[in-house]
Amino acid sequence: MFDILTKYKNNGYFDFEPDDKLVSVCNAPTNKSGVYLVWNSTCNGNKELIYIGRSGKKENGKIVHRKAGLGGIKDRLVNGHQFGKLPEKEYGLL
Incomplete structure (x- = not known):
C-alpha cells in the first residue's frame, strides 16, 4: 500500500510500547522534515x-525544519499536537 515511500533515501521506524518513554525510543531526525x-x-x-x-x-x-524543542520531525512526534491540544508525550497513547 505504501510502497512509494521506499523511494525516499531517508526513512525508518521505531516501535513504541505502553511503558516506553517516547523521547527515548523515537529515532526520528532532529534536522529534517517529512x-x-x-x-x-x-x-x-x-x-x-x-x-x-x-x-x-x-x-x-x-x-x-522545526527548530524549537528537539528540532525536526522528532520534535513534531514527541512534542507536537497530533490528536488535540496536548503533546503526544502527555497522551500516553503514542
Whole structure:
C-alpha cells in the first residue's frame, strides 16, 4: 500500500510500547522534515494505519525544519499536537 515511500533515501521506524518513554525510543531526525505514519499493531499481527502527519513547512520555495524543542520531525512526534491540544508525550497513547 505504501510502497512509494521506499523511494525516499531517508526513512525508518521505531516501535513504541505502553511503558516506553517516547523521547527515548523515537529515532526520528532532529534536522529534517517529512511525513510520518502511525500504525497500531493488532493482537493477530496485523497493522492498522491510524494517523498520517507531517513536519516542516515550505517558505519561499524551501523546506523549513522545526527548530524549537528537539528540532525536526522528532520534535513534531514527541512534542507536537497530533490528536488535540496536548503533546503526544502527555497522551500516553503514542
